[in-house]
Every structure is written in structure tokens, then in C-alpha cells.
Amino acid sequence: MKATKVTLRKRPLENGKISLYLDFYPPIVDPNTGKKKRRDYLGFHIFENPKTPTQKEFNRVCILKAESIRTQKEIEFLNNNFGFYDKFNLKRDFLQYFLEKGKTHSRTSGNQGNWKSAYEHLKLYSGGICTFAEVTPEFCEGFKEYLSKTKSIGRSHKLSANTQLSYFAKLRATLKDALKEQIITKDPCISISNVRAEGSNRVYLTQAEVMKLYQTPCPELPMLRLASLFSCMTGLRWSDIEKLTWSEIEDPEQTEISLLKYRQRKTGRFEYLPISKQARELVGERKGQDEQVFSGLKYSATNNTILKNWILKAGILKKVTFHCFRHTYATLQLAGGTDIYVISGNLGHRQVKTTEIYTKITNEKKVEAADKIKLY
Known part of the structure; x- marks a missing residue:
């Protein structure tokens, strides 16, 4: 990577003086705004046409000082090129950067x-103030330890x-972004082992339970019932069902x-998914191309309560969230003999290993089934 070149330049002013500034190429990132910039004004104003010995000496001292600053900046950028942090970026607010990356x-x-x-x-762990200079390997290891103990x-x-x-x-992702944007030159988190994940207990519905839900009305919010059943039959996430239009x-x-x-909201990828005749019949007659298929459907605590009550009304005692309907689709498809690569594609998984978690569930059911026929 080419080091930033720093040039001392002059800008004439209307009062007969000259302003001195540093020109950066390629541009650097301003630690206060996070935006790229080419110029940094030093606040030195020298005489355009010095006439007295005092004015000439003043110009000479200012130019020497400006040149010294220019040299120091160039050394800083050269050090940055060989693995040291840029002093501009040392002072940047890491917490604010993390927050902005979350939005991205x-x-x-x-x-x-x-x-x-x-x-x-992260704010609690750091005390509410954290610059990039403070994000060291020890900081990252400490955050990992904090997460293991906090509530x-x-x-x-x-x-x-x-x-x-x-x-x-998310800390790792933020630091990788900072590395790509040349805010840091080394990832302080790279040598730290990840948190060990625990096996997730994926709740899903059986075929009989799906049929119970179909037979159970949900008068408080009929559209929620249709969306839930549609998810069971297609595997679509809430975010994709909520925004689905007739187009x-x-x-x-x-x-x-x-x-x-449709385009998956989570991944941004465009997907093609065949749906069954029954799934299509659930949503009824076509409406305007730009209209939502499940109009008026919004995520809220009230709707979560309605979903919970509807599940109980159907006689299902499992702790079911909307995402369980996606698990239901994958599990029932696997149990029905559908190829795992087909299911993976329908779910929009980038890798088939993401889908393989459902094979464990279906294998457990096979073991249970094997023990149901007894001789004594």
C-alpha cells in the first residue's frame, strides 16, 4: 500500500497574507467527521510580500514550523503503512463507529x-468512552469475558x-470493516478464539399440528394466521412475508x-421459489401489483400475544415464535424425503451446512419411530 504523500501548500488571502496548509494524497480520514479530506489548514498566516526584517524572520520561522509538521505527518503515514496506527484514527470514537456499522x-x-x-x-463494558486506540487484543478478550458473566x-x-x-x-465484523477502510492496519481480534456456541433447540410443528392451526380461526388478526401458514408452506421469514407484494x-x-x-431482506439476494397450489390459495385473489400480500401485518408485542393465544387455542403447548414456521417447513420437507440441496436453495441458504442442522432433528425422530414397535 502506497504511503500518503504530504505537501505544504500556500493559499493567498485578501488581506495580503498567505495561509499555509497541508495537502494529502491520497486523501485521509478526518477523525472528527469520519469523512475523507485532502487539506488540513495549520492556522499560520505569513506575509505575501514581507518588507521588514521582522516580517521576513516571521515568515521564515512559520515556514520552518510548517515544514516540520509536514515531515512529522508524512512519517506518521509511513509508519501506518508498515503496521502502526495512524494518530488521526487513534482518537476516533470507536463506539460511534460501531453504532454506524450496525445501521449498515x-x-x-x-x-x-x-x-x-x-x-x-460494549458501552457498559468500556465505560461509555472508547477510542480506536483503546481497542487492543486485551480489550477484545476482556469483552468476551464480560459477555460470559454479564446479565x-x-x-x-x-x-x-x-x-x-x-x-x-459484531465486534469482529466492525473491526474487519475498519481494517478494510484503513482505519486500522491490524485486527486486534484476529488471534482471539470465538465464543463457543451451544446446540440450539429448534422448535417446529408436526404435520398434524400444522393441520390443527389451519383448522383454528384467529379472529383477532386473520392476516397473521394466513402469514403463519404461508411461512409453514414456503419457509419464508417474517421480514420477507411482511414486505411481500403481489408483483x-x-x-x-x-x-x-x-x-x-423476491429479494431476501436479510441477505439482499434475489430468490426464485415455487409454491404449492394450497399455499397460493391461502393468499386469495390478486390485488394491485404494488399492494402488500399480507396487508396491515406489522411486528409488535400485541401481535406476538395474538400469535401465542392462537397457538394455545389450537391445542399446541410448544413455545412457538413466527420463526418456528420456517423451521417447520425445513423439517417437514426433510422428513418427507425432499433433497437437502433443494431445501437449502428454497430457504435461501448460502451453504448447505446451514440446512444440515435440520437433519439432526429428523434423525432423532427416526430413532423415536424405531422404538415404537415392540414385541414385549
Whole structure:
């Protein structure tokens, strides 16, 4: 990487003086604004046409001082090129940078909340003030240790291993971004082992339970019932169902299988997903292309309560969230013999290993089934 070149330049002023400033190429990042800049005015104003010995001496001293600053800056940038931190960036607010990166990385309200929680814990751990200079390997290791002992904000229980992993991963992601943007030249987190994840207990519904839900009305919010069943049959996340418009559903005349053409909010990737005749019938007649398929559906605590009551009304005692319907789709498809690569593609997973977690669930059910036929 080429070191930043620093040049001392002059700018004439209207009062007969000259302002001295440093010109940076390529541009540097301003530690106060986070934006790139080419110039840094030194605050030295020399005489354009010095007439007296005093004025000439004043100009000479100012230029010497300005040249000294220029040389020092160039050395700093050269050091930065060989593995040292740039002193400009040492003073930048890391917490503010982390908060801004959370907005960049978040495509869903749930992920935004996760980044916000990680930020709040990072702020508590650092005491509310943290510059890039303070983000050392020891700082990162200490944050990992803090997460293992602290409690969830506003609650009495400790953070789960998976929540710790999620928050620590966000610190890693932020530092990787800072490395790419040349704010830092070394990742202080690179040699630190990750938080060990615990096996997740993925709740899903059986085929019989899905049928119970279909037969159970939800008068408080009928659209929530339709969206839940649609997720069971397609595997779509809440974020994609909530924003789904009629322009994203294609109904070919020559076949009964409709096609979803949509962009995943979580990954940003464009997906094609065939849906069954029953799934298509759930959403009813077509409306305007720009209208939402599940109009009026919004995430809220009230709707979560309605979902919980509807599940109980159907006689299902499992702790079900909306995301469980996505698990239901994957698990029932696997149990029905659908190829795992097909399921992985339908779910929009980038790697099939993400889908393989569901094979463990179905294998456990196979073991249970094997023990149901007894001779004595």
C-alpha cells in the first residue's frame, strides 16, 4: 500500500497574507467527521510580500514550523503503512463507529435490535468512552469475558452462549470493516478464539399440528394466521412475508405451481421459489401489483400475544415464535424425503451446512419411530 504523500501548500488571502496548509494524497480520514479530506489548514498566516526584517524572520520561522509538521505527518503515514496506527484514527470514537456499522449491516428490525443490544453492552463494558486506540487484543478478550458473566440488560438471567457469540461476532465484523477502510492496519481480534456456541433447540410443528392451526380461526388478526401458514408452506421469514407484494408472485397460466420472485431482506439476494397450489390459495385473489400480500401485518408485542393465544387455542403447548414456521417447513420437507440441496436453495441458504442442522432433528425422530414397535 502506497504511503500518503504530504505537501505544504500556500493559499493567498485578501488581506495580503498567505495561509499555509497541508495537502494529502491520497486523501485521509478526518477523525472528527469520519469523512475523507485532502487539506488540513495549520492556522499560520505569513506575509505575501514581507518588507521588514521582522516580517521576513516571521515568515521564515512559520515556514520552518510548517515544514516540520509536514515531515512529522508524512512519517506518521509511513509508519501506518508498515503496521502502526495512524494518530488521526487513534482518537476516533470507536463506539460511534460501531453504532454506524450496525445501521449498515442491519437489513431487518430484529437484526437492528441485536446490533443495538451489542452496542449497549460494549458501552457498559468500556465505560461509555472508547477510542480506536483503546481497542487492543486485551480489550477484545476482556469483552468476551464480560459477555460470559454479564446479565441481559433489564433482565435477571445471563446471556446465552449463542447471544454471546452474536454480540462478539459484531465486534469482529466492525473491526474487519475498519481494517478494510484503513482505519486500522491490524485486527486486534484476529488471534482471539470465538465464543463457543451451544446446540440450539429448534422448535417446529408436526404435520398434524400444522393441520390443527389451519383448522383454528384467529379472529383477532386473520392476516397473521394466513402469514403463519404461508411461512409453514414456503419457509419464508417474517421480514420477507411482511414486505411481500403481489408483483413478487407470478401465476403462470400453463401450470398450477406459482412462483415467488423476491429479494431476501436479510441477505439482499434475489430468490426464485415455487409454491404449492394450497399455499397460493391461502393468499386469495390478486390485488394491485404494488399492494402488500399480507396487508396491515406489522411486528409488535400485541401481535406476538395474538400469535401465542392462537397457538394455545389450537391445542399446541410448544413455545412457538413466527420463526418456528420456517423451521417447520425445513423439517417437514426433510422428513418427507425432499433433497437437502433443494431445501437449502428454497430457504435461501448460502451453504448447505446451514440446512444440515435440520437433519439432526429428523434423525432423532427416526430413532423415536424405531422404538415404537415392540414385541414385549
